[in-house]
Amino acid sequence: MRVRVVIMAPLYFGLGSVDQIKLDLYLEDGATIRDVVNKLNDIYPGFKNKIIFQDKIIEMHDILVNGRSIDFLDGLNTRLKDGDVVVVVSPFGG
């Protein structure tokens, strides 16, 4: 299945892009957010440690699936389906 991933604020996460990073990941059926993070860590080594600590999302950071925080879904075990949009959210203020 194909999942669209958006990493907002890439500079904050120590990635080379100023603008949002958008990519399509092709995953096995039944894949979870944990699989997405692992895949992103393969592409951007060290990325996992910027968003996950002790198997949980780091406080004040978030991952959304179709606009819903995984805190209100099934956390890192949230299962994905074809066409889902995953957004990695940095802290912010406004």
Added chain:
Amino acid sequence: MAVFRVARIDLATEKVTEEVYKDDVLKKFLGGRGLGSYLALKEIPKGIDPLSPSNRLYIFAGPLSAMANLSTSRITVVTKSPLTGSLTHANAGGNFAYWIRKSGYDGLIIEGAAEDPVYIVVKEGDVAIKPAKHLWGKWTGATIKAMLRENGFPEDEKSAGVAVIGPAGENLSRIAGIRMSDYERFAGRGGVGAVMGSKKLKGILVWGTRDLLRDVKDRAKFIAESTKLAQRLMSGPTAKALHIYGTNLLTAVINSIGGYPIRNFETGYAEEADKLTGEYVKKSYVVETHACMMCPIACTQHVMVRSGPFKFVGKAKYEYESTWSLGANIGLFDPEADLRLQKLANELGFDTISLGNTLAAAVELAKKGKLKLDVDWGDAGALVDLVIRTANRSDIGDDLAEGDYRLALKYGDPSAFRGSRGQGLPAYDPRALKGFALSYFTANRGGDHLEAYSPTWEVLGVPEKVDPLCETPECIEKQARIVVYAQHLMALTDSVTYCKFATLDREGIFEKDLAHLFNIAYDWDVTPEDVLTIGERVFNVERLFHVKEGKWVKDELNPHFRNPLPTGPAKGHSAAKMFDEGIKIYYKLRGWVDGKPTYDTLKRLGLEEFQYLL
């Protein structure tokens, strides 16, 4: 002991008197929004026209302003709002709070009105009123430069504190703000710029060399402790993200969760918003990062558009709210046109949020055939033209200058107004972030996200994470409780005065830290609970102003938000249940009945002197 020196300036008689407030008042209200609201409640006569000489402007720093590197250079303006007809407070960063305290005063009260345009200069404790006829009509940037030059300063806005109005304020637009140095900062909301304009006051310049720590008992300890807090604040992730991208990181977040208002809150999501994001603008137009005086976060992003039909001269300060209000909310997704509108709004002296609300209401009315105007969503050229006409009050601009609420009423469609208490809403749809269903519509100044900022707990999880779409009894109770707490904390920040961005992070500055700093600085013996209660007292004083005016007392949900969101990730959600059920819990927590404090509440807060208002 804390000492708060205020110059009271009567522009009609040019009489200046000095007033000093000490611990007995400061421990109850601090400065900024707190002291301003307290004095406004006591002094502003009931029922006056906000644009008459009887109105007053309270321009106050606070007892910790500019004394520590903790984002404390913030200034608050309190007055009776010409937009809402009741009390408002508007707050700006920059360097004005720093320089006013250096000038020898902690605040100014402006009353009366001059016959001809004037500006005020406060230097080393001396107040002078100077003619400003030659500046009347000038845009804000040119006015600041001229005032600096005429008073012997370099034209660099860092060299003194300057507050000015543009044509919007001069022409008494009810959505005019006050521009503050340094650079394009605004005390924006509530039409405070029009109050300055009604007094024929074009600007205020403040400068001096006063020792800011002169009243501090143990200055070495104060510096050491405040430095520790600043380091902690800087270690937090929120400060880091704000520094890199500024506030406009929010476009991507809020659009992703379906709470990004599009075309006057028609819906909460737009695919086209991609080019309005902080990331895209940073890549394409940001030329420098800037800081308010003594702020370790430095979140401000300055942009330039160097070519194309929307290019402008010099740089502009841009923010999330302004990008939304003069972008997605008017159906405009061209970032260059959006930034051009922001620059224009800053130069003409508008509150960008209310300007966007008003343009959005005008387009909606035109599309419905109620207002004869050739304009469509995202029609950049026509919208730029409308902004200029609004500042000058020329033809239809005369109606737009009255703001969105009056415009919608005049053209027979109150539903085109998307706000509360007469002021339009900011850049979050309360149907997708339901904390706003309570915080927007209970906010004393109306249409406000900064009296309780729900993304702090609904997305960042501070102090605890609450599902923004949840409507179970437990979630509603939790939302009401956190909104009440946040309203006290935000009233406190505006009275200290320090930046709300220092409260977004678990490593931020909260009541415990403030009590600690006050006790060191002024030899006070206050607890965190005492300090937070100041926030509650201030919030109640503001509400008492509504009670006194007999206006906006009961909190009401704008009917538009009873309709479900038609599209986007929060499709199908409305704000009705959260408001209707949450407001009962909210009133109970506050000790209010139908939006009005009870005698017992006033007594608990030491506000018995206002019991005659009940």
